[in-house]
Amino acid sequence: MRNQKTVFWINLIVSLALIVVGAFLVGFVGFNGDSTTSDTYVIEVRDMLRLTDDARDALQDYCTDELGDSCSVVSVKASESSATGATVLEFSVTADSMDELAAIADSLGSSIASASIDGVDATLITVSYHDSVNAPYYTYLWRTAIGLGAGLVLLFLYAAIRFKLSAGISALVAGAHDVLLTLALVAIFRIPAGVGLIGVATFSLLFSAFLNLFVFNKVREMRKTEATRDLPAGEMIRTAVRDNRMVILMTAIFAALCCVILGAVGLFIGLDLTWIMLAALLAVVVSACSSLFLSPSLYVVLKG
Amino acid sequence: MGKKKSVALIVIMVIVLAGLAFISVASFALSSPNYFTPLISHIQLSTDLGGGYYTVYYPEGVISQEEYDLLINSDTDSDAAETYTRHKGVYLSDEIAGEDGTVSESFQAEFDTAFRVMQERFEGKNYSGYSVKLQDDYTIRVEIPYTEETVSTLFDTIGSDGVAYFADSSGNELMELNDEYVRSVAVGVGTDGNYGLIFNFTSEGQAEFADVTTDLMSSVTSSSDTTVSSATMYLYVGDTAILQTSISSVLDQAAVYVGGGFATPEAADTVVCLVSSALSEDNIFDLTLEAPEYYEYGPTMGANAGLIVAIVFGVLTLVMAVYSIIRYKGMGLAHVLGFITFALLMILCLSLVESVVLNMAGVLAILLTAALVCGFDWYAFKNIADEFATGKTLTASIKAGYKKSLALTIDVHVVLFVAALILYFAATGAVFYAATILLFGTVLSAACTLGVTRFFFYVLLAQPKNKIAFCNFKREETEDA
Numbered sequence: 001m002r003n004q005k006t007v008f009w010i011n012l013i014v015s016l017a018l019i020v021v022g023a024f025l026v027g028f029v030g031f032n033g034d035s036t037t038s039d040t041y042v043i044e045v046r047d048m049l050r051l052t053d054d055a056r057d058a059l060q061d062y063c064t065d066e067l068g069d070s071c072s073v074v075s076v077k078a079s080e081s082s083a084t085g086a087t088v089l090e091f092s093v094t095a096d097s098m099d100e101l102a103a104i105a106d107s108l109g110s111s112i113a114s115a116s117i118d119g120v121d122a123t124l125i126t127v128s129y130h131d132s133v134n135a136p137y138y139t140y141l142w143r144t145a146i147g148l149g150a151g152l153v154l155l156f157l158y159a160a161i162r163f164k165l166s167a168g169i170s171a172l173v174a175g176a177h178d179v180l181l182t183l184a185l186v187a188i189f190r191i192p193a194g195v196g197l198i199g200v201a202t203f204s205l206l207f208s209a210f211l212n213l214f215v216f217n218k219v220r221e222m223r224k225t226e227a228t229r230d231l232p233a234g235e236m237i238r239t240a241v242r243d244n245r246m247v248i249l250m251t252a253i254f255a256a257l258c259c260v261i262l263g264a265v266g267l268f269i270g271l272d273l274t275w276i277m278l279a280a281l282l283a284v285v286v287s288a289c290s291s292l293f294l295s296p297s298l299y300v301v302l303k304g
Numbered sequence: 305m306g307k308k309k310s311v312a313l314i315v316i317m318v319i320v321l322a323g324l325a326f327i328s329v330a331s332f333a334l335s336s337p338n339y340f341t342p343l344i345s346h347i348q349l350s351t352d353l354g355g356g357y358y359t360v361y362y363p364e365g366v367i368s369q370e371e372y373d374l375l376i377n378s379d380t381d382s383d384a385a386e387t388y389t390r391h392k393g394v395y396l397s398d399e400i401a402g403e404d405g406t407v408s409e410s411f412q413a414e415f416d417t418a419f420r421v422m423q424e425r426f427e428g429k430n431y432s433g434y435s436v437k438l439q440d441d442y443t444i445r446v447e448i449p450y451t452e453e454t455v456s457t458l459f460d461t462i463g464s465d466g467v468a469y470f471a472d473s474s475g476n477e478l479m480e481l482n483d484e485y486v487r488s489v490a491v492g493v494g495t496d497g498n499y500g501l502i503f504n505f506t507s508e509g510q511a512e513f514a515d516v517t518t519d520l521m522s523s524v525t526s527s528s529d530t531t532v533s534s535a536t537m538y539l540y541v542g543d544t545a546i547l548q549t550s551i552s553s554v555l556d557q558a559a560v561y562v563g564g565g566f567a568t569p570e571a572a573d574t575v576v577c578l579v580s581s582a583l584s585e586d587n588i589f590d591l592t593l594e595a596p597e598y599y600e601y602g603p604t605m606g607a608n609a610g611l612i613v614a615i616v617f618g619v620l621t622l623v624m625a626v627y628s629i630i631r632y633k634g635m636g637l638a639h640v641l642g643f644i645t646f647a648l649l650m651i652l653c654l655s656l657v658e659s660v661v662l663n664m665a666g667v668l669a670i671l672l673t674a675a676l677v678c679g680f681d682w683y684a685f686k687n688i689a690d691e692f693a694t695g696k697t698l699t700a701s702i703k704a705g706y707k708k709s710l711a712l713t714i715d716v717h718v719v720l721f722v723a724a725l726i727l728y729f730a731a732t733g734a735v736f737y738a739a740t741i742l743l744f745g746t747v748l749s750a751a752c753t754l755g756v757t758r759f760f761f762y763v764l765l766a767q768p769k770n771k772i773a774f775c776n777f778k779r780e781e782t783e784d785a
Contacts, residue, residue, distance in 0.1 A: 036352070036435060036447075036604050044393075046370070079358065079601035082455065088599060098392055128369040130393035132445060133438040135423045147730030147739075151723040158719050194604075195433065195734050196352065199665020202735055206672055206723060206742070210679065210716055217712040247686060251679040254624055258671055261616050270606025272352070276664050280671075 004234050008297030015181050015294070022184025034192035034272045035075040039133045040092040041101045043067065043108060048124040050085035055119025059112075060089055066111050070104050071095055075271070098131060105129040144198050148205060152176060155209045159216060166302040167216040171209065174295035178208040181290075182283045191282075192275040200276065204283035207255070211291035214244045219299070233303035237296040245292065252288035256281055310766035317641070317760070324648040328655075344614060346655035349449070350663030350737070351433035352603060353610040356449040359459045359598040361422070363415055363591050365397040366442050392440035407442070417589040418465065419444055421581055425462050428577040432661040432737040433604075444593070447601075449661065453570045455598050461574050463593040466542020468582035470516060473536045475545075478516045483583045485509030491572045492561045499572035500549070500563035501539075501579065507558075514556035521554055539564075539575075541582055546575055605664065613667055617674075621647060624678060632685050634774035638764050639681040642757030646677050646748050653744045665738035673745030676716070680753040684709040692777050702765075706758060717750040 033039070045063055060076060067073050074092040081088065095101040109127035116122075152175050160168025182204045186193055193200075218240035222228040228236065259281040266273030328343045348354070362368065367375075367388065372395040375384035388395035389405050400411040422444050423436045431448050439445040451458065468481040479485065486509050492502035505513055520535035534552035538545045539562065547564035566572040581587045603609040621643065628636030650670065654660055688705030692698065724746060727739035768774040 077601055077604075079599040081597045081599050082357075083597045126370055126373065128393050130440050135419070135436045135438065144727070144731040144733075144735045147727040147735070150726045150730060154722055154726065155719060158715070158722075162715055194352075196664040198735055199663070199668050199738050202665065202727065202738060203668040203672055206720055207675070209719055209723070210672070210676065213712060213716050213719070214679075214683070217715065221708070244683075247679060247683050250627075250682060251675050254620065254678060255671055255675050257623070258616065258620050261620065262613065262667075265612050265616060266606065268606075269609060269612060270604070273605040273609060273664075276605075280668055 004237070004297045004300040007293055008301050011294045011297065015177055018188065019177075019180045019184045022180075022187040025187040026183070031187055031193045031197065032190040033134065034194040034275055035092060036194045036272065037134045038192070039131070040074065041095045041098075042130045042132055043091045043093055043101070043105050044128045044130060045089045045091070045108070045112070046126050046128070047087045047120065048084065048126075049087075049121075050080065051087040052119055055117070056087050056089070058118045059087075059120050059125075062112070062115060062117050063089060063091060063108060066108055067091055067093055067104065070107065071100075098129075101129045101131070141198065144202070148179065148202060151202075151205060152179075155205075159213065163213075163216040163220050166299055167219065169302060170295040170299045171212045171216065173298055174212050174290045175205050175208050177294060178204045178283070178287045178290050181286050182279065185282050185286070186279050191278050192272070193279060194272065194276070196276045197279060200279045200283055203280060204287060207283060208287040208290060211248050211252070211287055212295050214248055215240045215291055215296060216299075218243050234300045237299050241292055241296050248288060248291055252284055256284045259284060307766055310763050313763045314767075317763070321641070321644055321648065324652070325644075328648055328651045343651055343655040347610075347651075348661045349603070349610045350431075350661050350666075350734070351447060351449045352605045352664050353613065353662060353667075354450060355600070355602040355604070356433070356447060357451075357455050357598050357600055358445060358447040359595040360439060361444040361446065361459075361463050361593040361595050362394070363411075363418065363442060363593055365400040365411070367395050367397075369393060369395070371395075391442065394440045394443055396442065411591075414589050414591040415442060417587070418591050418593060421587045421589060422446070422463065422593075424587070425577045425581050427732070428580065429462075429573065430732050430736065432663045432666075432734055434733075451570060452568050453574065456595075457571070458574050459595040459598055461544075461546065462578055463595055464541040464544045464546070464578060465589050465591055465593060466544075466582075467588055468539070468541045468579050470513075471538045471540050471545075472520070473538070475538070475540070477540075478519070478537070479512050481539075481579060481583060482585065485512055486579075486583055489576050489579045489583075491569050491576055493569075494561065494563045496563070496565075498563065499566040499569050500547075500561055501572060501576060503560050503562060505558055505560065510556065510558050513560060514554060517551050517553070517555045520551050537562075539579070541578055546578070610662070617647075617670070628678075628682075631776070632682075633776035634764055634768065634771075635685045635688070635761060635776070638757050638761035639678075639685070641760040642681060642752045643674075643677055645756045646674070646752040649748050649752075650745060653748070654741070657740075657744070660740050661737045662741070663734050663737055665734045666741045669738045669742040669745055672720075673742065673749045676720070676746070676749040677752055677757075680709065680713045680716070680749075681757050683712070684753075684757075688775070689777065692775075692779075698771050698775065698777070702761070710754070713750070713753055717746055717753075721746040721750075 045059065051059065056078060064073055064076065071093045074094065077090040079088045093104065095104060105127050112125050112127065113122050152172060155175055156168045156172035159171040179201050183201060186197065219236055222231065222236050222239065259277045263274045263277030263281065266277060331342050332340050334340050372384060372388055387398050389401050389403065391401065391405060396407065401407050419438060426434055426436050426446060433449050435447045437445040470478045472478055485506055487504040487506050490502045492500050494500050520537060524533065524535050534550040537549055537551050539547045549562045549564065564572055564575060625640040628639050632639065654662060684706055687708040688701050691701035691704040696704065721743065724739045724742035727735055728743060731739055765771055765774065772779055
């Protein structure tokens with residue numbers, strides 16, 4: 001019992017500290033945006049005609065190498081004009097100022113003009129530069145946040161009615177804890193995040209509800225059984241956790257495995273995939289830990 | 305269940321699953337030149353998994369570097385160098401920017417309004433994955449997923465400036481559309497099967513619209529041409545005629561359907577977003593936005609991201625199947641068959657339900673529902689094992705194990721379903737689509753966990769001689785069932 005309470009307080013203090021640090025980071029510098037949401041400097045290389053795939057790849061490789069000498073290339077986006085079929089390559093790059101970006105673009109333009117790239121006519125190439133500032137999402141985020149809040153309240157009501165009030169409060173705290181801690185860790189580790197992060201937060205809440213209810217269901221069963229009805233709350237919850245540990249762990253492991261594999265694939269096809277899977281992996285780990293440690297210990301504290 | 309009946313059922317179920325799997329992933333030739341495309345290729349993907357289109361809106365007086373280069377190199381407009389001032393990656397005309405590059409306050413104010421309104425309009429479109437960005441301070445870059453609408457029309461329509469109003473065939477304003485007259489605008493379907501707009505008028509708007517239609521009908525009756533029985537009315541936003549419709553009677557009602565002849569609801573929805581936004585005076589801007597070209601781009605999560613996600617899920621299913629069969633033997637096999645049924649039905653729903661768009665949040669929703677199927681099947685198996693360990697017969701253990709799992713299975717599915725329902729109604733954008741997937745994913749998970757896996761288990765259990773070993777249990781005495 002005492003052990004459970006200590007676990008709860010340590011857990012809560014560490015989580016709260018992380019959440020506060022994360023909240024400060026979000027408040028002052030925001031989340032670290034991924035390639036779709038961050039403000040970026042872009043160097044645009046455009047061929048007036050449609051390039052073959054090989055020629056486009058050759059041009060992309062050449063530009064990446066050239067740009068690599070003067071700045072770092074964060075991502076590359078290839079697109080095609082609807083009207084003319086013109087091939088457009090957009091390189092998101094790091095630069096200290098617009099002047100530096102202009103100089104890099106000029107240098108790249110001159111370099112392409114004097115280069116011989118297979119399948120590319122240098123006279124048809126133009127190099128321009130832009131800065132791009134992402135607009136915030138207004139009602140989109142607010143409405144989803146309200147939906148998540150309503151989901152949390154629903155979880156509390158359902159758990160409180162079906163599994164008694166203390167279980168409802170534990171599930172509510174665990175759900176809020178999991179969402180906030182996941183977001184805080186994403187902010188603290190500066191994991192690049194885009195719109196998908198709100199999907200990760202939703203996943204975190206629902207996965208947490210799923211795992212937590214396993215434990216509280218066992219407690220309910222034990223409360224109904226003659227032999228275990230009078231066990232102290234600490235003993236009861238320990239048994240419930242022990243009994244469901246395997247199912248919770250295996251489910252979490254398979255979910256985590258999915259995140260790890262997709263994240264590893266992202267290293268080769270696009271880093272945004274890696275980042276969102278890393279955030280989802282954090283959500284899985286936080287939810288599994290909270291269902292095995294935080295909410296059981298909170299339940300014991302609430303039961304006195 | 306008898307062995308023969310069990311074999312027949314297993315064969316039928318395997319054929320059904322194989323058939324579903326075949327149409328889900330295989331492509332084959334039908335009568336030339338038609339091809340059957342697999343269901344999986346019909347799944348609509350968001351920008352993160354499937355790519356989409358983008359365009360850049362240039363306000364009047366702002367041109368791109370390419371356009372500036374063309375002007376400089378052309379013979380007709382050799383004074384472009386004096387007319388335009390460079391600002392970051394674009395050029396500003398002397399009408400909006402001074403020689404020192406200072407932009408006029410009126411232009412800045414109009415552009416700020418235009419930028420804000422464009423964000424709201426695209427947000428109103430409820431795309432799964434879109435972005436509105438400020439590029440070089442004075443252009444607006446918009447990215448959207450693939451859509452069934454004509455993309456150039458979409459970009460042109462939604463960028464319209466000015467007030468919305470009904471006009472006659474000469475373009476004369478008949479009635480301004482503002483929040484004093486119009487409560488809301490929605491998409492409606494006409495008797496011809498095409499889509500149009502439903503205007504919900506306030507009482508003042510209703511009276512005004514009745515006057516407009518009365519005037520239009522009196523012009524028809526006073527016309528010398530007796531063959532004409534209806535008048536044409538136009539919906540304008542600024543100088544652009546957005547749609548035209550026929551008025552054949554006086555309309556004095558609170559809600560009026562104005563047919564636009566739109567072939568898709570998405571096209572009508574674009575006009576709804578535009579008109580809804582133009583109802584508020586704060587959203588009116590006087591700045592022509594031009595989107596000269598639009599571009600097609602690949603998935604933001606990387607090339608073939610959608611396909612790779614599907615392959616990873618396939619590989620994980622295989623790993624999970626091996627684990628289940630090794631750990632639970634026959635019960636695990638039943639779970640694998642139940643899970644495959646779930647996966648195939650999921651593909652069926654994703655490809656056939658038109659309103660579903662798959663994005664990364666949706667992938668996480670699928671992961672969650674897949675975890676539900678695995679978690680609850682394994683939970684039921686654990687309960688069966690626990691019951692068996694108390695000394696019950698296998699049949700009694702299965703019955704008791706499933707009974708014990710029932711309450712929690714229903715509880716969790718109900719909680720997740722209602723949470724998904726709340727998100728479906730509350731959220732927009734990426735989470736809205738994820739909630740849609742979660743809604744039918746939860747239903748499928750419940751059906752597969754409570755029904756399909758259990759059914760497969762019973763059917764498979766009829767086959768082995770040693771049923772206890774089949775379930776990976778151990779007991780000395782023989783099973784009576």
